[in-house]
Amino acid sequence: MPTSSGNRRALLRVVAATALTAAAVVLPGGTPASAATTADGFASVNALAQNGTTGGAGGAVVTASTTAQFLDYIARPQPLVVQVKGTITLPTGTSDGMHDVASDKTIIGLGTDAKLVGGGLNIGLPVDDDVTTPPANAVHNIIIRNLAITGATDDLINVQMFSHHIWIDHNDFSNGDDGAVDIKRGSDFITVSWNRFHDHDKTLLLGHDDDNGAQDIGRLRVTYHHNYFDGSDQRNPRVRFGESVHVYNNYYRDNSYGVASAMNAGVVLEGNYFFSVNNPGRVDFSGDLGRIVARDNILVECNHEIELRGTVVEPRTYYTYSLHRAAEVPTVVPAGAGTGRI
Numbered sequence: 097m098p099t100s101s102g103n104r105r106a107l108l109r110v111v112a113a114t115a116l117t118a119a120a121v122v123l124p125g126g127t128p129a130s131a132a133t134t135a136d137g138f139a140s141v142n143a144l145a146q147n148g149t150t151g152g153a154g155g156a157v158v159t160a161s162t163t164a165q166f167l168d169y170i171a172r173p174q175p176l177v178v179q180v181k182g183t184i185t186l187p188t189g190t191s192d193g194m195h196d197v198a199s200d201k202t203i204i205g206l207g208t209d210a211k212l213v214g215g216g217l218n219i220g221l222p223v224d225d226d227v228t229t230p231p232a233n234a235v236h237n238i239i240i241r242n243l244a245i246t247g248a249t250d251d252l253i254n255v256q257m258f259s260h261h262i263w264i265d266h267n268d269f270s271n272g273d274d275g276a277v278d279i280k281r282g283s284d285f286i287t288v289s290w291n292r293f294h295d296h297d298k299t300l301l302l303g304h305d306d307d308n309g310a311q312d313i314g315r316l317r318v319t320y321h322h323n324y325f326d327g328s329d330q331r332n333p334r335v336r337f338g339e340s341v342h343v344y345n346n347y348y349r350d351n352s353y354g355v356a357s358a359m360n361a362g363v364v365l366e367g368n369y370f371f372s373v374n375n376p377g378r379v380d381f382s383g384d385l386g387r388i389v390a391r392d393n394i395l396v397e398c399n400h401e402i403e404l405r406g407t408v409v410e411p412r413t414y415y416t417y418s419l420h421r422a423a424e425v426p427t428v429v430p431a432g433a434g435t436g437r438i
Contacts (some may be wrong), residue, residue, distance in 0.1 A: 131266070131432075131437060131438040132265070132289075134148065134150075135148055135149040135150075135239070135261075135263035135265075135287055136287060136289070136319070136321075136415070136417065137287035137289065137319025137321060137342065137411075137415060137417065138284075138285045138286055138287055138317045138318055138319045138342070138411075138414065138415065139261055139262060139263040139285060139286055139287035139319070140287070140415055141285050141317075141414050141415055143260075143284075143285055144230060144234075144236070144260050144261070144284070144285065146236055146237055146260065146261045146285075148261070149237055149238070149239060149261040149262065149263045149285075149287075150237060150239075151175075151177070151200065151201055151202030151237060151238060151239030151263070152175045152176045152177040152178070152200055152201050152202040152239070153175065153177070153202070154175050155174055155175030155176045155177060155200065156174075156176055156177070157176075157177040157179065158176060158177070158178055158179065159178075159179040159180075159181055159206070160178055160179065160180055160181065160184065161180075161181040161182055161184075162184070163184055163185055163186065163187065166178070166180065166184050166186075167186075167195055170195065170196070170197045170198065170201060170203060170217075171195075171196060171197075171198055172198060173198055173199075174200070175200035175201070176200070176201055176202070177201075177202040177204065178201060178202065178203045178204070179204055179205075179206050180203065180204065180205045180206060180210040180211075180212070180243060181206050181207075181210065182209060182210065182211070183209070183210075183211045183212075183213060184211070184212055184213070185213050185214045185215075186212055186213070186214050186215025186216070186248075187214070187215065188214070188215065188249055191218075192249055192250045193214060193215030193216055193248055193249040193250055194215065194216050194217070194218040194248075194250050194251065194254060195215060195216070195217060195218060196218050196219075197217050197218065197219050197235070197238055198235065199235050199236050199237055199238065200236075200237045200238075201237075201238050201239070202238075202239040202241070203217075203238075203239070203240045203241070203243065204239070204240075204241045204242050204243070205241070205242035205243040205244070205435060206242075207436070208435060208436035209244075210242060210243050210244065210435070211243065211244040211245070211246065212243060212244070212245045212246075213245075213246055213247045214247050214248065214249070215248050215249065215250075216245065216248035216249075216250055216251045216252045216253060216254060216272065217240070217245075217252075217253050217254070218251075218254050218256070219235050219238055219253065219254065219255045219256070219259045219262060220234075220235050220254070220255055220256035220257040220258075220259040220281070220283065221233070221234065221235060221256075221257040221258075221259075222257070223256065223257060223281065224257065225311075227257070227258070227311075228282075228310045228311055229258075230258040230260070230282065230284075231257075231258060234257065234258040234259055234260060235257075235259040236259060236260045236261050236262075237261050238259075238261070238262050238263070239262075239263045239265070240253065240262075240263070240264050240265070240267060241263075241264075241265045241266050241267065241438060242266050242267065242435050242436070242437075242438050243267050243268070243435065244267070244268040244269075244270075244435055245267060245268070245269055245270075245272075246268075246269070246270045246271045246272070247270075247271050247272070248271075248272040248273060248274075249273050250272070250273055250274050251272060251274050251275040251276070251277075251278050252269050252272040252275070252276045252277065253269075253275075253276070253277045253278070254275065254278045254280075255277070255278065255279045255280070255283045255286065256278075256279075256280050256281045256283060257281050257282065257283070258281065258282040258283060258284070258311075258315075259283045259284075260283060260284045260285045260286070261285050261286075262283070262285075262286045262287075263286075263287050263289070264277060264286070264287070264288045264289070264291065265287070265288075265289045265290055265291070265438075266289075266290045266291065266433070266434065266435060266437055266438050267291045267292075267434070267435065268291070268292050268294075268434045268435045269291060269292070269293045269294075269296060269299075270293070270294050270295040270296055271295050271296060272296060274298060275298050275299070275300070275301050275331070276293055276296050276298075276299045276300060276328070277291075277299075277300050278300070278301040278302075278304065279300075279301070279302050279303075279316065279318060280301065280302070280303055280304040280305075280308070280312075280316075281304065281308065281311050281312070282311040282312055282315045282316070283315065283316065284315040284316065284317050285317055286317070286318045286319070287318070287319045287320075287321070288300070288318065288319070288320045288321075288323065289319070289320070289321050289322055289323065290321075290322045290323065290429075290432055290433045290434075290437070291323045291324070291433060291434065292323070292324040292326055292433045292434035293323065293324065293325050293326060293328040293332070294324075294326040294327055294328060295327070295328075296328045296329070297328075297329045297330065298329075298330060298331045299325065299328040299329070299330065299331045299332050299333070300320070300331050300332055300333030300334065301331055301333065301334055302316055302318055302333045302334065302335045302336065302338050302341065302361075303316055303335060303336030303337045303338055303359065303361065304336075305336070306336065306358075306359055306382075306383040306384075308336070308337070309337055309359070312336065312337035312338065313337050314339075315337075315338070316335075316336075316337055316338030316339075316341070316361075317338060317339070317340060317341070317414070318333075318338060318341055318342070319342045319344075319411070320333060320341075320342070320343045320344075320346060321342070321343075321344045321345050321346065321417075322345050322346065322420075322428070322429050322432065322433060323346045323347075323429070323433060324346075324347050324349075324429050324430055324433040324434065325346060325347065325348045325349065325351055325354070326347075326349055326350075326430075327349060327350045327351070328351060329351060329352050330351065330352050330353055331356070332346075332348065332351055332353070332354050332355060333355060333356075334355075334356045334358075334381075335355065335356065335357045335358065335361040335363055335386065336358050336359040336361055336383070336386075337359050337360065337361050338361050338362070338363075339360075339361060339362030339387075339408060339409055340362055340363075340364055340408055340409045340410065340411050340413070340414070341357075341361060341362065341363045341364070342363075342364050342411040342417075343355055343363060343364065343365045343366075343368065344364070344365075344366045344367045344368065344417070344419060345366075345367045345368065345419060345420050345422075345425055345428075345429070346368045346369075346425070346429065347368070347369050347371075347425045347426055347429035347430065347433075348368065348369065348370040348371065348373045348376065349371045349372065349373075350371070350372045350373070351372075351373045351374070352373075352374050352375070353373065353374060353375040353376070353378060354368075354370060354373050354375065354376040354377055355376070355377045355378070355388070356375075356377075356378045356379075356381040356386070357377075357378070357379050357381070357386025357387060357388050358379070358381045358382060358383045358384060358385070358386045359383050359384050359386065360384055360385070360386060360387065361386040361387065362386070362387045362389075362406070362407075362408035362409060363377075363386065363387065363388045363389070363408060364388075364389050364390075364408050364410065364411055365377055365388055365389070365390040365391075365393060365402065366390065366391045366392055366393065366419065367391075367392050367393065367419045367420060367421070367422045367425070368393045368394075368422060368425065369393070369394045369396075369422050369423070369425035369426050369429075370393065370394065370395045370396065370398050371396045371397060371398075371426070372396070372397045372398065373395070373398050374398070374399045374400065375398075375399070375400045376393070376395055376398050376400065376401070376402050377390060377402035377403055378403050379403045379404070379405045380403060385405060386405070387405050387406035387407070387408055388402065388403060388404055388405060388406075388408070389404070389406075389407065389408045390402045390404055392419075392421075392422055393422055394422040394423060394425075
């Protein structure tokens with residue numbers, strides 16, 4: 097039974113961790129402790145003329161219960177808080193089911209049953225290989241929370257073309273035809289937190305191509321924390337070029353691989369719990385080797401150790417954060433991740 101590098105004793109705490117209950121992550125009054133009110137991680141950083149991620153704060157609060165309302169609201173140029181009520185079907189049309197989200201938006205599901213089906217959300221300008229620095233009109237400052245997104249004919253969420261300051265939090269992702277959350281083409285300062293990924297193959301792509309260094313090097317700074325990779329097969333995430341990429345306190349269960357770092361990407365992998373994962377962390381994957389620094393992870397019934405290589409710029413260079421112990425993750429994360437928890 098392989099264990100985490102430098103932390104084999106941590107397995108002794110697993111039995112104690114299973115005694116924890118959901119009450120350990122619920123505050124008085126029933127509010128989940130995981131339900132942060134402001135973005136953390138890289139989405140909280142003051143950069144690119146944007147101080148953290150505030151979404152539609154300061155704008156009108158509107159409610160979408162039909163497809164037409166939803167598509168109208170998310171495309172408007174002004175700040176808006178778009179509340180999603182019930183199930184909204186996104187048409188395929190001429191966009192393969194991908195629908196653009198304009199800057200300064202909060203998209204948040206109401207209650208426990210808000211859902212987008214049949215299509216996905218696109219955050220970013222049209223693809224242009226000749227643009228290699230962030231344009232002034234890059235899409236930015238978007239929050240997506242408390243939504244189930246399923247059954248897209250392409251990606252569930254796609255972030256591209258230097259989009260920045262995005263917070264994707266407490267959602268449920270499943271059954272997309274391609275990626276669940278793909279982040280690429282120079283996008284930056286993004287946090288993906290407290291989401292559940294299940295019944296999906298290619299989960300998280302960070303950096304789409306080995307030849308895209310001109311747009312990606314020095315960018316793709318993303319935090320992935322407290323996500324539940326619940327049988328999602330691969331790309332949890334699969335990383336090219338990005339540094340720092342911070343992957344902490346995630347719960348991996350029954351995956352072919354967890355994190356793959358390639359094309360000199362720099363990943364800090366800490367405080368995660370891997371159960372029945374063939375390859376928890378890889379640097380020898382495809383293309384040029386990546387880099388992984390790993391600490392305080394727990395591996396149970398995994399076939400390989402985490403592959404380590406090189407040094408990585410520490411996330412604390414950019415922001416502060418606190419960790420759960422890895423042994424707590426199998427209780428804390430399923431109790432707090434997904435919809436209906438904020």
